[in-house]
Amino acid sequence: MARAQGGTFRSLKNPNYRLWAAGALVSNLGTWMQRTAQDWLVLTILTDHNATALGIMTALQFVPQLLLLPLTGFAADRIDRRKLLMVTQACIGLLALGLGLLTVTGLVQLWHAYGFALLLGCATAFDSPVRQAFVSEMVGDDELPNAVAINSTSFNSARMIGPAIAGLSIAAIGTGWVFVINAVSFVPVLWSLVAIKPSRLYKVDRPLTKSGLWDAFPYVWQNKVILFTLIMQFLMGSVGLNFPIFISTMSTLVFHGKADQYGLLTSMLAIGTISGALMAAKREKPRLVLLLLGALGFCVSMLAAAIAPNIVTFCLALVVTGLAAQTFIVTANSSVQLATQPFMRGRVMAVFMAISLGGMPLGGPLVGWVVDLYGARWGMALGAMGGLSAALVGIFYWLTIHRPSRRKPSVSSNISAP
Secondary structure, three states, X not given: OOOOOOOOOHHHHOHHXXXXXXXXXXXXXXXXHHHHHHHHHHHHHHOOOOHHHHHHXXXXXXXXXXXXXXXXXXXXXXXXXXXXXXXXXXXXXXXXXXHHHHHHOOOOOHHHHHHHHHHHHHHHHHHHHHHHHHHHHXXXXXXXXXXXXXXXXXXXXXXXXXXXXXXXXXXXXXXXXXXXXXXXXXXXXXXXXXXXXXXXXXXXXXXXXXXXXXXXXXXXXXXXXXXXXXXXXXXXXXXXXXXXXXXXXXXXXXXXXXXXXHHHHHHHHHHHHHHHHHHHHOOOOOEHHHHHHHHHHHHHHHHHHHOOOOXXXXXXXXXXXXXXXXXXXXXXXXXXXXXXXXXHHHHHHHHHHHHHHHOHHHHHHHHHHHHHHHOHXXXXXXXXXXXXXXXXXXXXXXXXXXXXXXXXXXXXXXOEOO
């Protein structure tokens, strides 16, 4: 691989990727506004601060990542990714508009929120792997780690700004209009997909046979870098990354705040995640040690947040939590993509996204149940255990496979040595 040149934002020199990044930033802003409003809708309007209901909605939104896995990875490798993204992004925008109209007219009920969460999950299940794989078509493998980090920076910049805007918007114009604003935010990203020039995309060879998702599993099993990264990602994602539950319940049940405080706390988390993404953008290649440090740092900072005596210390702990979580997530994403051959990348990324997002349906209700039974602080402590378990798996891989492979030239690893 050629040595990366050009600084932190070097991948933005690519015209196609620059168009995509600009449209995605606007859409990400609307998405985070909706996420904040959606959690607030369920937690304070449709229920009386019921964390279990919020956990169920989280599960419904992410369970399609698992159920539709045989189709989503196949689609990402067999269908033109740019055209497929146009369809998925349009569907997500229309779903936001539908939920917004129901909420604005006062007709929304809890089962509506559940239904839209499930439909959104179905659209996202197809959107996520193709969106991840499409990045390599725009920039190529040399700039892929940087582009992944820039994507994450955009996503988390929106996470910092969006919830704060959402909190103010909920108070000023109501929850439903936040959903409508999100629907409008999909126009720029659809425009960017139309404006991208296919002739400038990096050619990806499609599978010669009609192989399906199942080919990805032996491929993953044989590549220990991918396998152990996916295991660590699952352990982190299933209980550790349920931030909507952690932050909303700590805000309302522990610190007794309103929508504006909830938005502020989510933005504090995003300050850390943006910092982590920008640091990742400066690196040439992902490194195993960063996965370990990210997981361990996440565990410690989550425990610190769980015992925070006041809102100020809680905010500071959230910043560190965001930094650690994003270091882990960007490193895992880049490692898996670089360890995968291009013609398999869509299917492997479908498995990666299913594990990343699909683990939440397993952990979301459990975290919600712990919060309802023992309190919000114990819910965050449970989340910290996700980071600890991921770190232990990483240490096992380090000691038994990674370090021995460095002493054997015939065995290679796609994650750089520390």
